């Protein structure tokens with residue numbers, strides 16, 4: 284604690300497109316600093332276009348840059364660190380040698396060493412037939428491609444030699460906590476274990492017998508603890524934060540965005556980041572059945588203190604808009620014209636959408652399928668020659684993204700569940716007024732907006748709560 288007595292908590296969100304960091308004052312509850320950095324970590328996958336992998340070195344460089352950009356004097360006051368991040372994905376490393384600590388300027392940071400790439404939640408290598416060949420999990424969640432255990436099964440069946448190189452695994456946020464605290468065996472929160480599949484939230488244990496019976500490398504499964512626990516203390520000074528600082532167990536990003544956004548039990552949270560989620564809190568004592576219906580668009584995700592969230596978790600959120608920007612950039616290049624920056628393309632595309640308030644053009648945006656309907660891909664209909672402008676396309680795309688979420692979790696069900704207002708969160712929503720207009724048109728509730736660092740803020744708030 285510094286002379287002025289102030290104590291700060293650092294909150295981190297290691298997202299799919301960007302990392303975010305916030306500094307929260309314990310006493311006042313104010314955010315006294317925040318930074319975000321795009322990770323630009325996507326790499327070619329050995330599995331071809333279905334594979335979605337990210338370079339962990341790139342992610343960690345963005346994280347270090349993000350944290351060291353916070354005021355140096357404030358970082359010295361950090362007494363706890365809360366960590367959240369993109370769920371479902373898996374990274375592999377070797378115990379006790381997953382990173383090396385280096386000096387960056389006059390600060391110490393860690394760089395990944397001999398880790399795998401991160402295979403993310405967007406990965407599509409586990410097709411329907413492959414998933415059908417796996418043992419039935421004893422979990423309330425159906426297994427889906429991009430879930431950690433499904434990915435590990437894929438390597439077991441297709442690249443067993445790959446798994447022989449590693450003896451530790453976790454989500455990217457689990458990796459960050461394990462490196463910061465020098466954990467011999469990674470620890471994982473119930474949030475992240477649930478997102479991997481083959482995990483029972485009732486017993487809070489892996490389906491060990493089912494997995495072992497199928498030859499699954501169960502030694503790779505982290506130890507699981509409740510969300511909100513402290514995982515350990517920093518082994519070294521990191522980015523200007525003192526050695527010995529307590530680090531929370533890594534949490535799920537969307538649970539943390541709910542934690543910082545929803546202030547009333549009747550709030551629903553609509554998060555549009557790389558993905559998109561619409562969620563509301565289930566009543567005390569609710570327990571999901573451990574026999575999931577794969578065709579059900581709403582799943583139940585563990586929250587805190589044995590509560591659950593009902594979640595329409597779409598695979599199509601900001602990533603669809605990002606794909607549209609890439610499409611425009613590629614067409615401009617193919618036309619032999621100078622390619623604007625993606626930032627300027629976003630600005631022009633959003634401005635065009637704002638100038639076109641209505642359109643009959645209809646876009647079903649499920650470019651990446653959905654977990655409950657993996658084969659229903661994107662489509663465009665109701666096309667007329669008079670409605671083909673950039674503004675029409677942008678308005679139709681934003682409407683489609685929000686309408687798709689609404690079709691998964693309709694307003695009627697929200698009303699029946701006692702929801703009285705919607706809190707919007709996520710950078711794709713906070714940076715795009717066309718999306719916000721479509722949320723306000725489609726959902727008959729008052730809509731408020733949080734901050735775009737909501738998951739990082741939530742992770743920090745959880746660590747303050749533990750005092």
Ligand SMILES: Nc1ncnc2c1ncn2[C@@H]1O[C@H](COP(=O)(O)OP(=O)(O)O)[C@@H](O)[C@H]1O
Nearest residue numbers: 298299300301556557601602604629710711714
């Ligand atoms: N300059 C921009 N203007 C508006 N939206 C943007 C811009 N850059 C990125 N986005 C949107 O933000 C999304 C990423 O949101 P973010 O919260 O950073 O994701 P995550 O938390 O999943 O890492 C992208 O998928 C894209 O749709």
Ligand SMILES: O=C(CO)[C@@H](O)[C@H](O)[C@H](O)[C@H](O)COP(=O)(O)O
Nearest residue numbers: 298299369370536537556557558596
């Ligand atoms: O899929 C779910 C829940 O199953 C969503 O929470 C989300 O897609 C994943 O958890 C990841 O966290 C991706 O989140 P983000 O990187 O888009 O913020």
